[in-house]
């Protein structure tokens with residue numbers, strides 16, 4: 415049986431390869447006759463026919479961001495990588511980013527076509543992040559920004575945040591007690607922010623078990639969304655039928671798990687008497703049930719609601735927790751910064767717990783967080799952009815179907831824009847020596863949240879979360895290296911965000 419199976423898959427492989435080679439030939443002939451002379455793409459490393467640079471990237475053994483970083487000295491501010499049937503144009507220069515995203519913002523404001531797996535999970539681009547620039551995107555984004563993420567709405571969830579912060583501190587305390595003072599930073603921050611977003615999204619405070627199940631569901635979705643080679647070479651898709659089946663299964667599990675929470679909330683909204691004691695007065699779902707989406711007659715279906723809720727949770731969880739992990743690592747490596755921050759907290763709030771309204775009165779905390787987001791943007795690329803119609807930039811063609819990528823660390827560590835960019839130095843912002851508008855309107859010097867029309871709508875809320883967690887964690891504990899006196903390794907690795915290669919475990923000592 416086994417040998418028959420392998421024979422048939424051998425034939426399968428043979429005919430697919432044959433088809434692949436014939437397609438290569440047709441492609442080469444066709445592109446030779448039609449296009450190659452007309453499109454003046456930015457320069458880039460020479461690639462192979464059809465696959466382009468795909469195998470060079472895959473075989474380099476480097477994370478993609480490292481591969482790109484290593485090409486910068488040679489190819490500079492704008493270059494091309496051909497990844498199978500995708501043309502990727504990578505920007506790494508502050509002025510070009512400003513031109514694309516601010517000066518010519520609406521032209522660069524759309525998203526490229528999705529691969530089939532992403533289409534399943536985005537319900538055919540029915541999310542703020544995946545929608546093309548048009549009426550659906552406008553309706554979904556307006557709703558998210560105005561009805562959920564405006565500063566007045568964010569304030570309404572203050573109690574949810576306070577509860578999550580108390581839980582965070584208690585979890586850290588008990589983990590330290592059980593492990594001679596050692597705690598994992600990413601895992602704990604992630605749990606705290608996930609609890610906040612879950613409550614905001616579904617309108618209930620969830621117990622630990624449900625939170626963990628929800629987390630598992632979200633994680634399996636993110637793993638399924640990892641790019642595969644057939645995303646770039648669709649001709650290879652016959653070899654990935656198992657993965658496609660698995661993606662559909664994961665989607666079904668996600669929908670089956672989340673729809674009951676949606677239905678529960680729907681009933682509560684229709685009949686407030688059904689609310690139980692865990693119910694919160696307002697939620698993201700409430701804004702979505704009857705949402706009018708331009709160009710559509712009906713509101714979102716349950717499957718679409720699952721998609722929009724997942725976007726809300728995924729957008730803000732790993733990004734925020736990643737910032738905390740790098741932040742605590744920097745406080746450990748720079749004890750003078752930690753002391754200065756603690757002194758400011760003490761001076762500002764005294765013995766009571768830090769409240770989010772204190773943040774305005776703590777310029778050093780703000781400087782630490784800003785420096786942290788400059789030095790360690792949680793994602794090294796903004797989400798992929800595309801142009802609404804073919805255009806040129808820096809004298810090169812940008813075709814309408816190209817992926818336009820913005821490499822964020824290149825500007826945040828550009829020695830032409832920053833003094834000592836390598837150094838983690840919050841004082842650069844306090845002394846007035848340097849500054850940067852994070853929205854990039856006048857100039858792009860750092861863009862951890864992107865800039866322009868697609869700028870992260872969660873920016874305001876995310877900064878509240880990072881400031882508050884950082885302040886509470888430093889107010890309660892003194893952070894040092896684990897194992898004691900060891901050096902922190904600041905290399906990063908790509909998971910869903912760029913996290914620390916060696917996940918941060920730290921020693922804490924209670925300050926009270």
Ligand code: HEM
Nearest residue numbers: 542543729730733734792796797862863864868870872876
């Ligand atoms: C420290 C935390 C966060 C960071 C670093 C971050 C970063 C980013 C970046 C770089 C983009 C891409 C911008 C572009 O396409 O040019 C983005 C988009 C987005 N973010 Fe965030 N984000 C964070 C938190 C959040 C939160 C809390 C939410 C919501 C709950 C959120 C929801 C979104 C959405 C929906 C988009 C897509 C916007 C669009 O396409 O119009 N993010 N974010």
